[in-house]
Amino acid sequence: MNNFPDLIVKNIGLLATPEGKCAKKGKEQGKIKLIEDAFIAVQGDTITGVGTEEQLKALEKQRNFCYKTQIVDAGGSLVTPGLVDPHTHLIFSGWRQKELSLKLKGMSYLEILKMGGGILNTVKNTRRASLEDLIQNGRTALDRMMTHGTTTCEVKSGYGLNVEDEIKSLEAIRELNKIHPMELVPTFLGAHAVPEEYKGKTGEYVELINKQMIPRVAGEHLAEFCDVFCEQGVFSVDESRKILECGKNHGLIPKVHADEMTSLGGANLAAEVGAISADHLIHAGDEGLCAMAEKSVVAVLLPGTSLFLNESFARARTMIEMGIPVALATDFNPGSCPTESLQLVMNLACMKYRMIPEEVLTAVTLNAASAINMASTIGSIEPGKQADIVIWNAPDLDFIIYHFGVNLVKTVIKKGKFTVNDGQVI
Ligand code: NIG
Ligand code: FE
Numbered sequence: 001m002n003n004f005p006d007l008i009v010k011n012i013g014l015l016a017t018p019e020g021k022c023a024k025k026g027k028e029q030g031k032i033k034l035i036e037d038a039f040i041a042v043q044g045d046t047i048t049g050v051g052t053e054e055q056l057k058a059l060e061k062q063r064n065f066c067y068k069t070q071i072v073d074a075g076g077s078l079v080t081p082g083l084v085d086p087h088t089h090l091i092f093s094g095w096r097q098k099e100l101s102l103k104l105k106g107m108s109y110l111e112i113l114k115m116g117g118g119i120l121n122t123v124k125n126t127r128r129a130s131l132e133d134l135i136q137n138g139r140t141a142l143d144r145m146m147t148h149g150t151t152t153c154e155v156k157s158g159y160g161l162n163v164e165d166e167i168k169s170l171e172a173i174r175e176l177n178k179i180h181p182m183e184l185v186p187t188f189l190g191a192h193a194v195p196e197e198y199k200g201k202t203g204e205y206v207e208l209i210n211k212q213m214i215p216r217v218a219g220e221h222l223a224e225f226c227d228v229f230c231e232q233g234v235f236s237v238d239e240s241r242k243i244l245e246c247g248k249n250h251g252l253i254p255k256v257h258a259d260e261m262t263s264l265g266g267a268n269l270a271a272e273v274g275a276i277s278a279d280h281l282i283h284a285g286d287e288g289l290c291a292m293a294e295k296s297v298v299a300v301l302l303p304g305t306s307l308f309l310n311e312s313f314a315r316a317r318t319m320i321e322m323g324i325p326v327a328l329a330t331d332f333n334p335g336s337c338p339t340e341s342l343q344l345v346m347n348l349a350c351m352k353y354r355m356i357p358e359e360v361l362t363a364v365t366l367n368a369a370s371a372i373n374m375a376s377t378i379g380s381i382e383p384g385k386q387a388d389i390v391i392w393n394a395p396d397l398d399f400i401i402y403h404f405g406v407n408l409v410k411t412v413i414k415k416g417k418f419t420v421n422d423g424q425v426i
């Protein structure tokens with residue numbers, strides 16, 4: 001540390017973090033750095049030092065701090081990197097709690113969508129909503145996410161499904177990124193469903209996406225990624241490929257909602273087009289997974305969605321054994337997974353995927369950052385990385401998986417600034 005730190009977090013009982021600037025796969029995913037009795041030094045928005053309390057005392061002796069340095073006592077608790085949620089649909093208007101009873105009566109998610117419900121119901125409400133309404137709804141969700149430990153998230157459009165309302169959704173993301181401490185990474189998902197006015201004319205809707213939406217989205221720098229719901233009865237592999245290739249030609253990095261409800265070939269497609277991630281993968285076959293492993297496509301798994309759709313769970317252990325980097329996300333949306341809590345997702349990943357807590361931590365930090373192209377700046381607590389830090393009401397990693405269904409976040413620091421204290425947004 002050459003300069004005086006602005007902030008020291010000390011008396012950290014256990015610091016747990018993955019290390020490095022790229023996704024971890026295979027056995028490496030479960031290898032994290034653990035430091036007992038640790039401290040973190042921060043200058044501006046960047047971590048400048050990490051070490052033990054003994055090393056901190058030595059620095060104090062050398063008078064390496066000045067009177068302006070703020071000292072925060074972590075009270076002997078667990079400290080981790082800020083959590084990263086690499087898959088959310090948080091720009092929408094209108095919840096869909098009414099679908100719950102239909103599902104309990106046996107109707108499937110895709111049947112509800114076919115009837116004009118599901119995503120299409122949210123589309124109606126989102127089209128009616130103003131930009132300000134969307135910003136207000138988004139802000140509420142982001143506050144909840146941040147109190148649960150998330151400091152960066154990916155956000156998709158996809159409830160507008162026409163030029164004007166897709167742009168409105170992406171503008172809401174841009175605005176939220178300015179006014180909320182959460183760091184948002186935008187994804188264009190015009191191919192989330194075929195809107196009612198294009199029913200039976202999917203090809204024409206694909207044309208609208210490729211000729212009008214993508215050029216406008218890319219031209220106005222409203223998104224970094226382009227995603228497609230590649231699913232039976234929604235967008236076929238060929239249609240998805242056309243959209244993702246068009247996005248690539250305009251500088252948008254591909255992502256795929258792949259093999260979520262049926263085994264359509266989304267994982268293969270993700271590898272073929274060089275997607276940064278393939279998400280869901282509940283029904284992905286061995287061939288698709290092999291292709292992903294070969295191309296180092298990150299698997300973004302969403303166990304909250306499996307739970308809420310009463311579906312089976314993705315084969316996370318197989319993926320890890322095959323050398324696919326696994327990340328975890330909420331999929332926060334009003335239909336298939338209405339939760340903002342990555343903590344719940346972490347618990348489900350252990351209980352249903354049989355991932356170990358160390359693998360889970362990597363999955364919601366470094367690997368999640370890698371799924372949104374940010375692993376060089378966030379996802380671990382190391383000098384040079386952004387100061388995104390969570391102090392937990394827990395002594396160790398096992399505890400946050402084990403004591404489930406409650407919020408165990410005490411303090412959140414984003415880019416060196418306090419954003420949550422005692423569980424409350426500041
Ligand atoms: O990831 N699969 C498509 N999209 C979301 C669901 C969106 C919704 O139901 O509103 C998902 O599960
Ligand atoms: Fe999704």
